[in-house]
Amino acid sequence: MEIHTDVICPFCGTLCDDIEVHVENGRVMEALNACKLGNAKFMSMNKKNRHIVPMVRGEDGFTETTIEDAVERVARMLVDAKKPLLYGWATTECEAQSVGIELAEEVGGVIDSCASVCHGPSVLAIQDVGFPSVTLGEVKNRADLDIYWGSNPMHAHPRHMSRYSRYPRGYFRERGQQDRTVIVIDVRRTDTAGIADKFLQVSPGDDYELVNAFRTLLNGGDIPDEVAGIAKKDIASALELMKTCQFGMLFFGVGLTMSPGKHRNIDNAISLVVDLNKYTKFNLIPMRGHYNVTGFSEVLTWQSGFPFGVDYTRGYPQYNPGETTSVELLSRGEVDAVFVVGSDPAANFPKKAVEHLAKIPSAVIEPHETPTTYLCDLNIPSAIAGIEVEGTAYRMDNVPIRMRKIMDAPAGLYSDREILEMILLKVREIKNGA
Amino acid sequence: MNVTLITGRTIKQGMVIEHKDSTMYTDANAICEFDPDDMKKLKVSEGDTVEVSSEAGAVFVRAVKSLQSPHKNIIFIPMGPWANQITSPKTDSVGMPSFKGIPASVKLAKDKKVLTYPELLKQSFGK
Numbered sequence: 001m002e003i004h005t006d007v008i009c010p011f012c013g014t015l016c017d018d019i020e021v022h023v024e025n026g027r028v029m030e031a032l033n034a035c036k037l038g039n040a041k042f043m044s045m046n047k048k049n050r051h052i053v054p055m056v057r058g059e060d061g062f063t064e065t066t067i068e069d070a071v072e073r074v075a076r077m078l079v080d081a082k083k084p085l086l087y088g089w090a091t092t093e094c095e096a097q098s099v100g101i102e103l104a105e106e107v108g109g110v111i112d113s114c115a116s117v118c119h120g121p122s123v124l125a126i127q128d129v130g131f132p133s134v135t136l137g138e139v140k141n142r143a144d145l146d147i148y149w150g151s152n153p154m155h156a157h158p159r160h161m162s163r164y165s166r167y168p169r170g171y172f173r174e175r176g177q178q179d180r181t182v183i184v185i186d187v188r189r190t191d192t193a194g195i196a197d198k199f200l201q202v203s204p205g206d207d208y209e210l211v212n213a214f215r216t217l218l219n220g221g222d223i224p225d226e227v228a229g230i231a232k233k234d235i236a237s238a239l240e241l242m243k244t245c246q247f248g249m250l251f252f253g254v255g256l257t258m259s260p261g262k263h264r265n266i267d268n269a270i271s272l273v274v275d276l277n278k279y280t281k282f283n284l285i286p287m288r289g290h291y292n293v294t295g296f297s298e299v300l301t302w303q304s305g306f307p308f309g310v311d312y313t314r315g316y317p318q319y320n321p322g323e324t325t326s327v328e329l330l331s332r333g334e335v336d337a338v339f340v341v342g343s344d345p346a347a348n349f350p351k352k353a354v355e356h357l358a359k360i361p362s363a364v365i366e367p368h369e370t371p372t373t374y375l376c377d378l379n380i381p382s383a384i385a386g387i388e389v390e391g392t393a394y395r396m397d398n399v400p401i402r403m404r405k406i407m408d409a410p411a412g413l414y415s416d417r418e419i420l421e422m423i424l425l426k427v428r429e430i431k432n433g434a
Numbered sequence: 435m436n437v438t439l440i441t442g443r444t445i446k447q448g449m450v451i452e453h454k455d456s457t458m459y460t461d462a463n464a465i466c467e468f469d470p471d472d473m474k475k476l477k478v479s480e481g482d483t484v485e486v487s488s489e490a491g492a493v494f495v496r497a498v499k500s501l502q503s504p505h506k507n508i509i510f511i512p513m514g515p516w517a518n519q520i521t522s523p524k525t526d527s528v529g530m531p532s533f534k535g536i537p538a539s540v541k542l543a544k545d546k547k548v549l550t551y552p553e554l555l556k557q558s559f560g561k
Contacts (some may be wrong), residue, residue, distance in 0.1 A: 011448075037448045044452035124528060152502075156443040187534075188505040204438045204508060205535040212540040233442055254442065258533040262526060289443070309529055325529030345453070347515045348549075350531050351491060351558060352523040358559035368454040371515050375561050407509060 001029065008036040008403040010386025013036065013288030013396035014136075014157045014164075023407050035158035042387070045407065050367065051381035052410050062379075067414065067422075070380045074363045075426035077378075081337035081361070083313050084109040087326050088343030090290035093391020093403060096417035097292075097299045101342060103424045105304075105312045106431075110335065113184070113296040114289070114343055115308040116325040121257040121296065122286045123307050124321060125266035132273055134249075134283045135397045141170035142281075145245035147183045149269065150207065150255020151287045154191035159278060162286070166195060172247075181245070183238055185210070186255060197255070198238055203229035208261040211268040214239050218275050243279045250284040288396040291386070295394035330356045338376075340364040341416060342385075346371035365419055382416050383409030391417070435476055437509045439488065439538040441521065447512040454551070463514035464548045466540070467500040472507065478542050485543040486511065486520060488536050492518035494546045509540060515551050519558065 003255045007019040020032040021042060031042035046305070054070035055062040065073075065352050078084050084202075089097050090113055091161065099238055104111035107398075115123060139146070153160040161167060173179040184196040185207075193199040202210050206228035213227040213235050225232050242248055247377050254267040276282035289293050297307035302375040306319035309326075311339045322328060328336045330353035338357050347370060354375070363378040373379045383389045388409035394400050414422075446462040453459060466484055466496065478484060478497045485494055486509065493516050494497075511517040513533070520538065525531050555561060 036445055040449040041452060047452070050457070117531065117533075120529045152443070155445040156448065158445065187505055187508060188502045188510065189498070190502045193502075204440070255534060257530060257536045258442075260532065262528050262532075320526030321529040322525060325525070327523055327525055327529060327531055331523035344454075346555070347518070348513055349518060350521040350523040351519050354518070355559060358555075358561050368452050371555055372456065374552060374555055375559060 015395040084337040085335040088116040090293035091342040099420040142247040147270040151253025230366035246283040292393035391414040439536040441517040467510040554558040
């Protein structure tokens, strides 16, 4: 039996780096230290009905095809389209993302990631008002107050609290949990709220008002007896904890970005953190979902200057969220082909956007069956990044971590990067008249 | 009953991401979590089919008693194809649809069937 230690978990943005995976005869026997989400991903390597061969839709359903044929079909689809959308990218390594961006530029398409439907509004706010942030290592060693706002790590990032915020002992937090205070702000009494010291139940859609209440009190003003469903005394006592801590953290989730107000909620929350720095050291980190959605924004910014929703149809990068982002492009019927890499928009986009995806030529690189593989015309299965392929991913605090390969992919499967390089080569051949 | 719909990640939904071809996916995602008091008001029992409607459409899902209550007049459906039958593509010009805080209504639909995702996709998109 092979024992792999310090394996990086390719599931959520916490990107845990202490997994011990036991592999025997090509099967994962155990994934020690992993949470339920990470364990499910490692154990899924044992699935018997995994797709190995590319599948193309014909009149009688899907039939198998060769990788060469699949690559040529995708290349022709992208070259023939006036405005193709290249979407996904959050669950693959940075090296594959880089080739994908080159491909988008080559075919004059729009490239966008899951960020546009998770923390895109956070990026917009950060561009407006800045980003007072730190690394999770600093949080572990220094933070004595952690606020989770619109975020439920017990479900979405199960080891976040045990590794960084609620429980661990740190350099300046020697007693662990006893040295730390946790506040949860949410519309439901979540499982995370259950282990917090203080819970504020905000009424739905009123997060902006609650941030304003904190800022008003902080800056010497007065507020009504109740704001956003929360009594003034509870707001004031939570604010006192924020002002008097030594090192405060605001971890915010999609509860803020997906609710009314969207980027303005984050804009205001960042401004609260800035205001708190008049009293103490305070910082924030967005609770990024997929393990490398942060990496895609980094790579796209290096190559195009913008973090998501980049339109190359005019030959140069244009960025205008609301116009160059996937949900609008699909629901307005503005793209004429879709190429998905490592994502499931057919499950996670509103129905109106998926209706257009189902009508136009489409292809997907995806190791497992999903609603997107079901709707797309062509599916190329790939080796799984972070388990069968090494590569770089960025943690939610923008720290790059090298993911390790721990087992071989089934024969005949290529990595996302290799498939994208084949498609890019074929696109250039077609454009050169081959 | 008029409610506010929240969609999002649950640990069960996250655990079946690599198993969307199994019945576990429908079991984890085609559900609606209710505050226990709201279930009494609606005379809904655990496992009953309910119809959830919004301006974008309607969907049939299975009622589940929320373990993260109280959240009166708020229902929760895990992110996925069932939830997105009733989310709007309007983004307020920032790229992000409102996946949370959606005005919706819910009613008991005991005799209706909760569709699997291939059935749901066939019905919605003809594929």
